[in-house]
Amino acid sequence: MNALFAAGLELQCYFRERRWSYCLIGGLAVIRWGEVRATLVVDILLLTGFGSEETYARETLSHFRSRIPQAVEFALKNRVLLVKASNDVPVDISLGGISFEEEAIRRAKPFDFAPGVSLVTCSAEDLIVFKAFADRPQDWLDIDGVLIRQKNLLDWNYIHGQLAPLCALREAPEILKKLYDLREKMKNEPR
Numbered sequence: 001m002n003a004l005f006a007a008g009l010e011l012q013c014y015f016r017e018r019r020w021s022y023c024l025i026g027g028l029a030v031i032r033w034g035e036v037r038a039t040l041v042v043d044i045l046l047l048t049g050f051g052s053e054e055t056y057a058r059e060t061l062s063h064f065r066s067r068i069p070q071a072v073e074f075a076l077k078n079r080v081l082l083v084k085a086s087n088d089v090p091v092d093i094s095l096g097g098i099s100f101e102e103e104a105i106r107r108a109k110p111f112d113f114a115p116g117v118s119l120v121t122c123s124a125e126d127l128i129v130f131k132a133f134a135d136r137p138q139d140w141l142d143i144d145g146v147l148i149r150q151k152n153l154l155d156w157n158y159i160h161g162q163l164a165p166l167c168a169l170r171e172a173p174e175i176l177k178k179l180y181d182l183r184e185k186m187k188n189e190p191r
Helices: 003-017 027-033 053-061 071-078 099-107 124-134 137-153 156-170 174-188
Strands: 022-025 042-047 080-084 090-096 109-114 117-121
Touching: 003 022, 003 027, 003 042, 003 090, 003 117, 022 027, 022 099, 022 124, 027 042, 027 109, 027 117, 027 124, 027 137, 042 099, 053 071, 053 080, 053 090, 071 080, 090 099, 099 124, 099 156, 124 137, 124 156, 124 174, 137 174, 156 174
Parallel strands: 022 117, 042 090
Antiparallel strands: 022 042, 080 090, 109 117
């Protein structure tokens, strides 16, 4: 089995056993919704809320090895816990607490990546919001791939409704403009 899929399944089983709310985001979600690309890390959003992050982090670290010293302190400061699955695949566990993250997890659905490999991933719309808000070069390439594959299937009202407040909070309205410019470019390109 693909090492990333195995790591994703391991984390998913661990979270399900504890009845924790989660979904995969990042590279594996991109493989589901966009253009297939290489990824070396499993990215998971775990709903911890605010105030209980340390409990989730410590319990997770009792089962998974940390990738860095002072992992709990790093997680509390940066809202991401860096661990390794048992097969040494790096896993980034984002500690979610805002309403958008809760909604993304609520909307997440399983996807069969391979026989016997069903992983819960965020929706295409939520992936676009995560990627646009992160605003890194690879994220925009990933969004481009999602737009190519999903074409007219995307709920743009939902995307705008989730991304606009995040951009306002970050004081980064240029992210919305960049996303809508990319959308218009895609509409005008011959297929």
